[in-house]
């Protein structure tokens with residue numbers, strides 16, 4: 001048995017894979033594959049409408065927000081956000097908590113002025129800066145709620161009194177949030193929502209259309225909202241599988257139930273990292289992510305040996321990101337506590353073998 005700790009694309013529930021594989025052969029007894037039906041067909045319309053309804057229900061999205069399924073990944077949002085929200089001559093405020101936050105700010109700086117309000121680059125992004133102020137004349141404040149590479153997470157929305165945009169690519173649907181605290185939320189699907197291809201955007205309608213810019217339609221949220229995410233051919237399969245996964249999440253009891261599981265999973269792994277003398281967590285304790293658990297060992301030889309042992313025991317995807325090294329166990333919604341326990345067992349086994 002494999003335990004997939006990959007950072008994304010990553011594990012999804014087995015039931016979802018099974019149903020999706022059936023739909024590739026014959027979608028809902030139509031005699032057609034999900035891969036060959038028209039995105040304008042009645043059948044797909046039902047799929048995208050259900051996907052949107054499930055996002056609205058599970059996240060309690062207020063009615064004055066649009067829920068969009070777009071393409072281009074979170075990286076396209078790095079550009080779309082300023083194109084849609086940053087007026088000519090205006091500026092935007094960004095919090096720098098790692099590679100993705102830096103990239104988001106860099107793309108925004110191609111559109112207008114960017115103020116970096118704080119950065120944790122001084123300690124290789126192992127913590128979340130807390131004391132910073134945001135210029136009140138900035139058009140919006142942008143931050144990354146979960147830093148996939150460094151294993152840090154922002155659990156409480158920073159107190160700012162300007163519109164707030166958040167990249168939730170790696171913690172969307174993993175914990176309860178209050179959508180109305182935000183003006184725009186975006187996330188690539190390929191962690192907690194579904195397979196790579198779709199990007200979820202939840203945007204408050206009345207912040208749009210105010211920049212005075214001419215935006216190419218494909219990058220214009222209003223064009224996508226007006227067309228119900230069918231401005232052009234959407235990523236049909238990714239949206240379909242996301243819909244199945246959202247159904248799975250609802251059947252489990254919704255986000256508050258999965259959040260409790262995620263808390264226990266993360267605690268189990270962090271407890272072992274703290275107890276076991278061979279491992280050390282890299283993230284500041286109060287900022288430790290519940291989705292990506294990062295840790296290191298004392299020597300490269302130990303890391304090579306542990307990686308080998310863990311692979312022999314079925315662990316997949318625990319090598320750290322190339323920019324930080326060490327290990328990263330991504331423990332998204334669909335990864336069960338059984339896999340966490342299996343990893344903890346390998347850590348204990350390593351300790352025993354080394355003593």
Ligand code: PMP
Nearest residue numbers: 073074075100146148169170188
């Ligand atoms: N933001 C975060 C927090 C991410 O983890 C990632 C990808 N892992 C991205 C943005 C980039 O996403 P994409 O590959 O969908 O463009």
